[in-house]
Amino acid sequence: MRIGIVGYGNIGRGVEAAVTQAADMELVAVFTRRDPASITTASGAPVIAYDEIVSMKSDIDVLIICGGSATDLPWMTPELAANFNVIDSFDNHANIPQHFANVNTAAFKSGKVGIISCGWDPGYFSLARILADSALPDGDSYTFWGRGVSQGHSDAIRRIEGVKDARQYTVPIEAAVEKVRNNEHPEFTARDMHLRECWVVAEDGADKAAIEEAIKTMPNYFEPYDTTVEFISQEELGEKHGGLPHGGSVIRSGRTGNNYEFNNTVEFTLNLDSNPYFTGSILACAARAAFRMYEEGQCGAKTLFDVPPAYLSHHSREELLAHML
Amino acid sequence: MRIGIVGYGNIGRGVEAAVTQAADMELVAVFTRRDPASITTASGAPVIAYDEIVSMKSDIDVLIICGGSATDLPWMTPELAANFNVIDSFDNHANIPQHFANVNTAAFKSGKVGIISCGWDPGYFSLARILADSALPDGDSYTFWGRGVSQGHSDAIRRIEGVKDARQYTVPIEAAVEKVRNNEHPEFTARDMHLRECWVVAEDGADKAAIEEAIKTMPNYFEPYDTTVEFISQEELGEKHGGLPHGGSVIRSGRTGNNYEFNNTVEFTLNLDSNPYFTGSILACAARAAFRMYEEGQCGAKTLFDVPPAYLSHHSREELLAHML
Numbered sequence: 001m002r003i004g005i006v007g008y009g010n011i012g013r014g015v016e017a018a019v020t021q022a023a024d025m026e027l028v029a030v031f032t033r034r035d036p037a038s039i040t041t042a043s044g045a046p047v048i049a050y051d052e053i054v055s056m057k058s059d060i061d062v063l064i065i066c067g068g069s070a071t072d073l074p075w076m077t078p079e080l081a082a083n084f085n086v087i088d089s090f091d092n093h094a095n096i097p098q099h100f101a102n103v104n105t106a107a108f109k110s111g112k113v114g115i116i117s118c119g120w121d122p123g124y125f126s127l128a129r130i131l132a133d134s135a136l137p138d139g140d141s142y143t144f145w146g147r148g149v150s151q152g153h154s155d156a157i158r159r160i161e162g163v164k165d166a167r168q169y170t171v172p173i174e175a176a177v178e179k180v181r182n183n184e185h186p187e188f189t190a191r192d193m194h195l196r197e198c199w200v201v202a203e204d205g206a207d208k209a210a211i212e213e214a215i216k217t218m219p220n221y222f223e224p225y226d227t228t229v230e231f232i233s234q235e236e237l238g239e240k241h242g243g244l245p246h247g248g249s250v251i252r253s254g255r256t257g258n259n260y261e262f263n264n265t266v267e268f269t270l271n272l273d274s275n276p277y278f279t280g281s282i283l284a285c286a287a288r289a290a291f292r293m294y295e296e297g298q299c300g301a302k303t304l305f306d307v308p309p310a311y312l313s314h315h316s317r318e319e320l321l322a323h324m325l
Numbered sequence: 326m327r328i329g330i331v332g333y334g335n336i337g338r339g340v341e342a343a344v345t346q347a348a349d350m351e352l353v354a355v356f357t358r359r360d361p362a363s364i365t366t367a368s369g370a371p372v373i374a375y376d377e378i379v380s381m382k383s384d385i386d387v388l389i390i391c392g393g394s395a396t397d398l399p400w401m402t403p404e405l406a407a408n409f410n411v412i413d414s415f416d417n418h419a420n421i422p423q424h425f426a427n428v429n430t431a432a433f434k435s436g437k438v439g440i441i442s443c444g445w446d447p448g449y450f451s452l453a454r455i456l457a458d459s460a461l462p463d464g465d466s467y468t469f470w471g472r473g474v475s476q477g478h479s480d481a482i483r484r485i486e487g488v489k490d491a492r493q494y495t496v497p498i499e500a501a502v503e504k505v506r507n508n509e510h511p512e513f514t515a516r517d518m519h520l521r522e523c524w525v526v527a528e529d530g531a532d533k534a535a536i537e538e539a540i541k542t543m544p545n546y547f548e549p550y551d552t553t554v555e556f557i558s559q560e561e562l563g564e565k566h567g568g569l570p571h572g573g574s575v576i577r578s579g580r581t582g583n584n585y586e587f588n589n590t591v592e593f594t595l596n597l598d599s600n601p602y603f604t605g606s607i608l609a610c611a612a613r614a615a616f617r618m619y620e621e622g623q624c625g626a627k628t629l630f631d632v633p634p635a636y637l638s639h640h641s642r643e644e645l646l647a648h649m650l
Binding site: 013014016018021022042043093096100117122124126128129130131133134135138256261262263264265266267269270271272277280281282285303305306307308309310312313314315318320321324325 | 338339341342343346347367368418421422425442447449451452453454455456458459460461462463506581582583586587588589590591592593594595596597598599602603605606607610628629630631632633634635637638639640643645646647649650
């Protein structure tokens with residue numbers, strides 16, 4: 001299948017690697033709102049201006065949209081669904097119903113398929129939640145993120161006066177994870193589940209105490225958590241905190257039995273050296289599913305909840321039955 | 326939806342609990358090849374002779390078949406698929422393609438849906454394998470079982486002369502699990518991955534040394550593993566080893582990145598106080614999916630690979646989008 005990528009940031013690069021490594025996919029082009037001449041792709045795929053995208057309609061089977069959830073995807077995914085099968089990794093949980101409705105309207109009109117929110121959360125973590133919830137309807141689900149870099153929280157620190165650079169790690173609290181695994185069904189505050197660990201490069205002469213105070217009291221981002229702040233040099237930040245690792249666990253603890261006498265846990269855990277390359281990899285297999293659903297006549301907005309898992313796989317039905325079931 | 330259960334062993338009881346606890350399901354009857362008068366169900370559901378099952382055709386939306394994979398399911402699932410939507414937990418991995426083909430022929434002819442192999446392995450573990458494999462095509466998958474009771478291995482010990490009763494635990498070797506988690510991509514023998522722990526009640530005057538030797542040298546079952554054998558009283562076996570706990574982990578370690586430079590692990594772990602009640606719970610939600618697929622006009626044999634995860638859930642699409650994605 002012929003794939004186009006919209007946007008060439010971290011996730012766009014992750015999709016590029018996954019698509020070029022997939023034997024059943026061809027990367028046709030990367031589309032950008034920047035000057036195409038300013039971008040050289042890792043794979044050598046051509047870079048084309050976003051404004052020309054509709055002219056490529058007959059050359060592309062699925063577009064994978066790698067924009068931001070805050071300002072790009074809300075308009076871009078519905079706009080592109082008017083002409084293409086589309087995939088995105090929209091991750092603003094509160095706005096998913098509205099985004100789904102917007103993409104659905106556009107994709108129904110065009111007869112195309114649009115699968116939204118195909119990353120790992122939302123995405124694979126959502127699948128873990130629905131599978132665990134379906135098998136254990138009487139129970140409680142918990143999501144722990146990390147240890148990993150939160151780009152949103154890192155950006156929030158960088159906006160503080162006197163901060164030159166920063167990296168924020170979200171760290172699950174092991175004692176909280178253990179309580180869930182032990183079927184204690186705890187009720188947690190945000191502070192009970194995660195720590196926030198900040199590595200900050202201050203500008204020369206900056207007031208470090210003021211920076212630390214500004215971080216720790218920042219509403220929503222840091223105030224509800226126990227937060228540590230360490231100041232380091234730009235060199236050390238680059239050396240020790242240059243990557244974008246992430247991961248986490250979805251754990252559901254639930255009871256079975258005539259009198260709900262049996263405890264059970266279902267746990268799904270990711271450990272990722274690179275968050276964007278793994279996200280890109282999921283987007284690529286979601287594109288495979290979108291194309292198959294389109295080919296069989298489906299249209300409208302979808303999520304991974306609507307996708308038969310076999311459609312994500314490059315293996316044939318015979319291989320799946322013989323080796324993976 | 327109106328559910329029938331075929332067979333009232335451990336798994337049948339597990340299905341009964343899950344079905345009677347589901348607000349959208351009604352348990353119509355349990356069917357048995359034993360004397361119906363000899364069985365009293367936990368829920369009070371009527372028990373009907375297997376031979377009368379076809380006469381109930383119009384009263385049942387989905388039959389959940391809870392027979393054994395060795396001798397019951399190979400003929401029973403295709404036979405019943407001629408008249409009913411059916412679910413089973415067929416778990417003889419090597420014979421799955423043949424069983425699938427047999428059920429497919431029958432279900433296509435009748436216009437019914439038959440979802441096979443809906444336990445946790447095959448079943449939910451299979452879903453973990455396909456999701457992990459799809460996102461990380463370059464990698465290796467490993468399945469660890471336990472710590473948990475293997476009924477097949479317990480039965481094998483019971484067949485040894487001088488053995489009154491026995492329980493066998495399959496135990497994953499933690500060092501092997503850690504190697505996989507550390508992205509070492511190990512090549513394992515059976516002995517590297519699991520221990521077999523046996524608790525045996527000997528008959529009075531039995532030759533314990535001979536029993537231990539017979540266990541440890543039993544081909545396929547125990548010879549390929551490091552096996553421990555402990556002799557205990559029937560009372561102690563009942564007290565300490567009376568349950569049927571099980572579980573395990575599917576772990577895939579795979580690489581992403583333009584040069585496959587990033588390591589990642591995807592891990593799915595179950596910890597079950599009761600293997601048959603959890604299996605019964607999955608069978609129940611698979612029945613929900615089968616009925617929905619049948620209602621939309623599908624037919625033939627399916628596996629969980631073919632089921633959109635939303636079909637397993639009792640939640641509405643709106644609830645799923647708002648709270649679970």
